[in-house]
Amino acid sequence: MFGFRKKKEKTASAEKVTEVNKKTKKSGALFSKLRSGLSKTGNALTSGMTAVFIGTKKIDDETLEDLETNLLIADVGMEATQQIIDDLMHRIDNKELKDVDSLINAMQENMLKILQPVSRPLVIEKRPEPTVILMIGINGAGKTTTIGKLAKRFQAEGKSVMLAAGDTFRAAAVEQLQVWGERNKIPVIAQGTGADTASVIYDAMQSAKANNVDILLADTAGRLHTQDNLMEELKKVKRVIQKLDGNAPHEIMLVIDASIGQNALIQAQQFNKMLGVTGITVTKLDGTAKGGILFAIAQNLDIAIRFIGVGEGIDDLQTFDAKEFVQALLTPPDH
Numbered sequence: 001m002f003g004f005r006k007k008k009e010k011t012a013s014a015e016k017v018t019e020v021n022k023k024t025k026k027s028g029a030l031f032s033k034l035r036s037g038l039s040k041t042g043n044a045l046t047s048g049m050t051a052v053f054i055g056t057k058k059i060d061d062e063t064l065e066d067l068e069t070n071l072l073i074a075d076v077g078m079e080a081t082q083q084i085i086d087d088l089m090h091r092i093d094n095k096e097l098k099d100v101d102s103l104i105n106a107m108q109e110n111m112l113k114i115l116q117p118v119s120r121p122l123v124i125e126k127r128p129e130p131t132v133i134l135m136i137g138i139n140g141a142g143k144t145t146t147i148g149k150l151a152k153r154f155q156a157e158g159k160s161v162m163l164a165a166g167d168t169f170r171a172a173a174v175e176q177l178q179v180w181g182e183r184n185k186i187p188v189i190a191q192g193t194g195a196d197t198a199s200v201i202y203d204a205m206q207s208a209k210a211n212n213v214d215i216l217l218a219d220t221a222g223r224l225h226t227q228d229n230l231m232e233e234l235k236k237v238k239r240v241i242q243k244l245d246g247n248a249p250h251e252i253m254l255v256i257d258a259s260i261g262q263n264a265l266i267q268a269q270q271f272n273k274m275l276g277v278t279g280i281t282v283t284k285l286d287g288t289a290k291g292g293i294l295f296a297i298a299q300n301l302d303i304a305i306r307f308i309g310v311g312e313g314i315d316d317l318q319t320f321d322a323k324e325f326v327q328a329l330l331t332p333p334d335h
């Protein structure tokens with residue numbers, strides 16, 4: 001089935017994909033980090049896109065069916081996939097898609113159209129009171145890791161930062177944050193394990209205000225006895241924060257693990273319904289073939305995607321940029 005001739009054609013198509021991307025792609029370490037991080041998702045999409053041309057002269061229904069499958073495998077989701085495929089079908093009818101280049105360009109346009117509206121970076125305004133960022137999400141999503149990455153980033157921007165050790169549920173969590181804070185000279189407000197999260201964050205807000213801190217990052221627990229329990233706890237946290245500052249929290253940042261695929265969308269919908277999420281960080285985009293989840297989120301929820309996590313290291317957090325993301329997705333690895 002995969003004879004020599006076909007293999008050759010596949011390589012030629014892969015080169016075309018790269019060529020198109022070279023024209024527009026940003027160079028530099030950040031881009032290559034993002035691209036290599038996304039290589040598994042990218043693989044699913046780009047190799048799928050290249051594969052659909054094997055033995056095909058013209059772009060037809062079969063091409064689109066294969067493409068559709070690849071989008072679904074990457075967890076782009078039904079609705080976003082349908083939107084992309086419908087547009088491509090329309091373009092085929094209009095005889096606009098004549099070759100690989102035009103298909104890839106059309107794909108890029110479609111993907112951007114979906115992601116652009118949620119590509120809204122977090123802006124920290126100058127305020128008389130500390131900016132409060134409340135981090136929420138299920139256990140293991142990457143909240144504490146992301147807090148560390150954000151703290152370093154804000155510090156590098158010349159802002160003063162404080163952390164609230166609001167995950168009082170796990171014994172090691174508080175200590176972990178304290179040790180990290182000490183090492184990085186970032187103050188951490190904590191009470192003992194089992195303390196009330198809302199009370200820890202209340203304390204931290206007062207301390208942040210007294211010390212003229214610019215940004216308070218508040219950690220929370222991700223696992224309680226039941227999902228209802230977790231939501232009630234977080235609602236209480238939000239109420240208590242608002243008692244001290246009616247404008248806070250200035251950001252309710254949901255942290256989502258990309259590798260859980262479509263479940264991430266359900267989680268985002270639940271958290272949003274209960275708490276009103278204002279920003280999303282999608283973690284673990286390195287090492288997953290399910291980076292398409294961003295499209296599903298964009299298509300179903302009008303919530304800004306602020307950052308993406310592409311590794312466990314302190315610098316492995318990037319401001320989400322729709323254009324850069326799509327380019328990284330459609331650039332095959334090893335190029």
Ligand SMILES: Nc1nc2c(ncn2[C@@H]2O[C@H](COP(=O)(O)OP(=O)(O)O)[C@@H](O)[C@H]2O)c(=O)[nH]1
Nearest residue numbers: 139140141142143144145283284309310311312
């Ligand atoms: N590969 C990868 N691992 C991550 C990323 N973000 C977090 N992690 C890892 O995910 C695990 C859980 O993270 P943690 O911050 O403790 O999650 P939390 O329970 O939400 O606070 C840790 O092992 C982190 O190193 C990411 O962007 N990429």
Ligand SMILES: [Mg+2]
Nearest residue numbers: 143144167173
């Ligand atoms: Mg944690």
